[in-house]
Amino acid sequence: MSEYDPQRIETEWQEAWRRRGFWPAPARPAPARKYYCLVMYPYPSGRIHMGHVRNYAIGDALARYRRQEGCEVLHPIGWDAFGLPAENAAIDRGIHPAKWTYDNIAHMKRQLQRLGISYDWSREVTCCAPDYYRWGQWFFLKLYENARALAYRSEGLVNFCPSCETILANEQVEEGRCWRCESVIELRRQNEWKLRITAYAEELLGGLDDLKKGWPSQVLEMQRNWIGRSTGAHIVFPVVGEEAAALTVFTTRVDTLFGCTYMVLAPEHPLTGKLCDLGRCSASGRREIDEMMRTSKARRTDESAEKVGVDTGARCVNPATGDQIPIYVANYVVMDYGTGAVMCVPTHDQRDFEFAKKYGLPLRVVIEPPGVTLKESEMRAAYEGDGVLARSGPFDGLSNREAMEKMAGWLKDRGQGGPTVTYRLRDWGISRQRYWGNPIPIVYCDGCGIVPVPYPDLPVRLPEQAVFSAHGGNPLNKAADFVNTACPSCGKPARRETDTMDTFVDSSWYFARYTDPTNAESPVDRDKADAWLPVDQYIGGIEHACMHLLYARFFHKVMRDLGLVSSDEPFARLLTQGMVRKETHACAQHGYLYPEEVTAARACGKCGAEVSIGRVEKMSKSKKNVVDPDEMVKKYGIDTIRLFILFAAPPEGDLDWSESGVQGCYRFLKRVWRQIDQAGEPGDASGEDAPADRVVYVKLQQTIAKFRSDISGRFQFNTAIAACMELLNVLESSDVRPAMRRSAMKAMLALLSSLVPHIAAEGWRRLGFPGEAEAAPLPEPDRSALVAERVTIGVQVNGKIRDRIEVAADADESTVARAVLALPKVAEMINGKRIEKQIYVPKRLFSVVVS
RNA sequence: GCCGGGGUGGCGAAAUUGGCAGACGCUCAGGACUUAAAAUCCUGUGGCCCGAAAGGGCCGUGCGGGUUCAACUCCCGCCCCCGGCACCA
Numbered sequence: 001m002s003e004y005d006p007q008r009i010e011t012e013w014q015e016a017w018r019r020r021g022f023w024p025a026p027a028r029p030a031p032a033r034k035y036y037c038l039v040m041y042p043y044p045s046g047r048i049h050m051g052h053v054r055n056y057a058i059g060d061a062l063a064r065y066r067r068q069e070g071c072e073v074l075h076p077i078g079w080d081a082f083g084l085p086a087e088n089a090a091i092d093r094g095i096h097p098a099k100w101t102y103d104n105i106a107h108m109k110r111q112l113q114r115l116g117i118s119y120d121w122s123r124e125v126t127c128c129a130p131d132y133y134r135w136g137q138w139f140f141l142k143l144y145e146n147a148r149a150l151a152y153r154s155e156g157l158v159n160f161c162p163s164c165e166t167i168l169a170n171e172q173v174e175e176g177r178c179w180r181c182e183s184v185i186e187l188r189r190q191n192e193w194k195l196r197i198t199a200y201a202e203e204l205l206g207g208l209d210d211l212k213k214g215w216p217s218q219v220l221e222m223q224r225n226w227i228g229r230s231t232g233a234h235i236v237f238p239v240v241g242e243e244a245a246a247l248t249v250f251t252t253r254v255d256t257l258f259g260c261t262y263m264v265l266a267p268e269h270p271l272t273g274k275l276c277d278l279g280r281c282s283a284s285g286r287r288e289i290d291e292m293m294r295t296s297k298a299r300r301t302d303e304s305a306e307k308v309g310v311d312t313g314a315r316c317v318n319p320a321t322g323d324q325i326p327i328y329v330a331n332y333v334v335m336d337y338g339t340g341a342v343m344c345v346p347t348h349d350q351r352d353f354e355f356a357k358k359y360g361l362p363l364r365v366v367i368e369p370p371g372v373t374l375k376e377s378e379m380r381a382a383y384e385g386d387g388v389l390a391r392s393g394p395f396d397g398l399s400n401r402e403a404m405e406k407m408a409g410w411l412k413d414r415g416q417g418g419p420t421v422t423y424r425l426r427d428w429g430i431s432r433q434r435y436w437g438n439p440i441p442i443v444y445c446d447g448c449g450i451v452p453v454p455y456p457d458l459p460v461r462l463p464e465q466a467v468f469s470a471h472g473g474n475p476l477n478k479a480a481d482f483v484n485t486a487c488p489s490c491g492k493p494a495r496r497e498t499d500t501m502d503t504f505v506d507s508s509w510y511f512a513r514y515t516d517p518t519n520a521e522s523p524v525d526r527d528k529a530d531a532w533l534p535v536d537q538y539i540g541g542i543e544h545a546c547m548h549l550l551y552a553r554f555f556h557k558v559m560r561d562l563g564l565v566s567s568d569e570p571f572a573r574l575l576t577q578g579m580v581r582k583e584t585h586a587c588a589q590h591g592y593l594y595p596e597e598v599t600a601a602r603a604c605g606k607c608g609a610e611v612s613i614g615r616v617e618k619m620s621k622s623k624k625n626v627v628d629p630d631e632m633v634k635k636y637g638i639d640t641i642r643l644f645i646l647f648a649a650p651p652e653g654d655l656d657w658s659e660s661g662v663q664g665c666y667r668f669l670k671r672v673w674r675q676i677d678q679a680g681e682p683g684d685a686s687g688e689d690a691p692a693d694r695v696v697y698v699k700l701q702q703t704i705a706k707f708r709s710d711i712s713g714r715f716q717f718n719t720a721i722a723a724c725m726e727l728l729n730v731l732e733s734s735d736v737r738p739a740m741r742r743s744a745m746k747a748m749l750a751l752l753s754s755l756v757p758h759i760a761a762e763g764w765r766r767l768g769f770p771g772e773a774e775a776a777p778l779p780e781p782d783r784s785a786l787v788a789e790r791v792t793i794g795v796q797v798n799g800k801i802r803d804r805i806e807v808a809a810d811a812d813e814s815t816v817a818r819a820v821l822a823l824p825k826v827a828e829m830i831n832g833k834r835i836e837k838q839i840y841v842p843k844r845l846f847s848v849v850v851s
Numbered sequence: 852g853c854c855g856g857g858g859u860g861g862c863g864a865a866a867u868u869g870g871c872a873g874a875c876g877c878u879c880a881g882g883a884c885u886u887a888a889a890a891u892c893c894u895g896u897g898g899c900c901c902g903a904a905a906g907g908g909c910c911g912u913g914c915g916g917g918u919u920c921a922a923c924u925c926c927c928g929c930c931c932c933c934g935g936c937a938c939c940a
Contacts, residue, residue, distance in 0.1 A: 043940050084939060158938070169938040218855055222935075225854050336937090425937090432938060503940070543934060545855075579934085618933085647876070648863055652856095654933080656863060664876050670891090709867085719865065722875035729875090794871035799921050801871055837920055844870050849920045 004673035006637025010758045014116055023063075023118040028531045029072035036532045037063040038511055038571075040540035040548075041078045041125070044104040045085060048111045050580040050619055050645075050657065051541070053629050057642045058577055058651050058715070059539045060117040064754035065711055067118075068778045074532050075118055076514040078125030079105050082133075082503045084169060087436045090468035097436040098464070101128055111630060115638050116757055118774075123517045127506040128436070132513065134459035135523040136505055137441040139555070141452050142562055143195060144442075150196045150558070153450070156429050157268070157335075160188040166473045167433045180470050186294045189268065192431035193440055193499065197554045201227055201423045204553055207569055214573030216652070219545045226546040228424025233408040235343065235417040237263060240315040240324055242278055245271060247316055247327070250338035250422050254411070255403040256345040257320045258392040259366035262356070264309060264330040266340040267292040272312070275327055279313025292331040307332050307355055319416040320393065320407075326361065336426050346382065347374070353382040366392050367400050428551065430502040433474040435466050437500025445487035445494040454488050460496065474498055507548055508555035511535055511570060522564070529565045534572045542576040549574070575715060578654040582625040584614035592624040616656050627657055639756035640666045646717035646755055669759055671728055672752070676763040679745040681738070692734035698785050700744050703727040705781040707751050717755065724748060742767065750776040794845035795820050797829045805846075813840040820846045
């Protein structure tokens, strides 16, 4: 009898797989059998964490499962290697971002290979490598050249720390202050490059319908809301005393136009300054507006924040009533949505109502519920419901729904606006004032202006020499060799763009590059891309529901329009996996503790004080509730870890880490190992069928059927594994002939191969089955063994289970009714009462209702 | 605040989508093996109540209502937790 030794088995098999060249995908698979299984590529932070392991365990289970089904599988991996942490490491520890990143990749690659995941390592993509980022620049130029100007430059707002003289990411701003020096952050306007994703808004929205089959409905809903299409009207309000100026608003409630009694602007609105001059706005008012502009973004859009307004003193004309109305600047209006100017109707919008009450602005009712008269002086709240128009000139008496359409048309006829569609979705600002990113291939020339870098000069390479400091902003600005260049157009001295691209650009097309990872002529070859795309199954965290997944969909459509791919959508099916969580440990003196800092007696390893156990939360370094995958693999082997991850929760749900749960999975594999041992022992193969053989046989067929439907239908690995556990329980407690045990184990190893590939491979080899377990076709259940002849059904009287009874599976209702009514308990309960109703659900229950 | 998701035994979960709630695993308790421990194996394990036992009764899927012969599942109203909110990835 041998001992289950996962370390030995796993390293041996991984070595065998490495020698064989891992799992190379064919360049051109048979279309009907191709399966592209993609997991979100990791940011090389230095060490893999359990969230990664979960992502890859799920992906690998599917990839291997599909191979066993006969698919040709592409299962690639790569590195999302540009980004802020590398630059922070450079600032904090003096390590060059490139070195830091490549060292991390090397380490994480070793860690990943110890997980035994069936990647095609020959297609590895690293997006900080020039042969990858070159094509990001190529895309930028294509977007810039596009007739629709899909890449353009405009003003945007950024968080600026005046003390560090650096632009900060949102995550570097803590409660309105700089994370390094705690100075109060200012909002600054500056030029930045944007991608016109809004040009595709309609298609991105419409495309969601095609994804219904394969995407979780909540992700579709989130994207739909993120795009936020709304139909309404734009309306032009002339400014009093300034013929040339007019304010354009967007509203979804054009029907309330006659009730518009004032207007509010975003502080950043281009006309704010001019209107303050025109209206002789007070100095204190102007200071207040400046203050609003400095407030951080998060606070600006917080609905619960106090709404503050400043009267510019200027007036504009309501084009419907002809009234002159005041123009305010208000802190809750943002430039990003609509036009940055809002027409206010206090009688029919609660937010406007409250604002008007606060500043004493006039009210005018224009919509009333049928048969009701509203009086401004008696209103306690806005009336936001539907109704009939009043005091609205030619529209009086119309329902407000009708009026929306008519009034938009009326405005259009008079040249004062018209119907329009707006999106909440904003264009994608990609400029980052950072070194460790993809340089934007643009040159600024005093003579020629903005000049794109010619294609043959790509990639614009990052300079190796740079000075990294927490102060003074982007290191590229100070890299003279990089900045100073010749204008590609006139040859005179010029300056390079020093902004680099958002790393979401890299992750917006990496899935396509995997299909042709070394192409030096083009980002991808169309034939190769079309052979694999769209991705059949994409697996990643729900946190990417809107941004990454929307940007990638946008880029895919751009690639299609450039003729690089034929499909409309990049990801046919999406699985959003849950988080990995664990309880926290804390000591009064030392705060959060790592699990290894807590003694067996629940005391702090540093001071011996009692340790309190906190809530179960997402694993994170800051909470120290993390488990190191390497340690777990060392202790139990990767098969046990993979099994636990797949068993402890369904993939979309959160997974609570539990080492005793891990031990339970380890026990299961040891028991599987024992069965392998037993099945390998020679026995009397010629004997008669033992009674137990039939029991095991039926259970085996049920297991095969359940395993396959759980995984292919709904990715329910947890219940598929539970089915295998049940089979093992039966197998252990049954005295079956060796031949039966052997055939049961053959099927079980074939099933388990996609989940715990190493033990399955070893068991398969030991039992001498042909080929390798991972290549074994999935067993087919013997359907005839699944049909039960007799079933136990529940018996209800007046809606409650009172008894159970065994009946023939195909018994008709009257036969079952006779048997049920004859049951003593039932007979007693219906004695002397009238039977109102009988319901028979075949093979499930029989329900009797008595008066 | 807005958008999206979740809440079932001591714990992770299951329930073929309106039909026998708690499969499977963990924990815990008792027992076997052992000089002992680990490992392993066996039995029990939602709560309350009646019974010596066999067995039986009532309650129970976050809270409060509703629909139905029947609700974890559908409808209405609340509470709590989690993800995202556009420069973290």
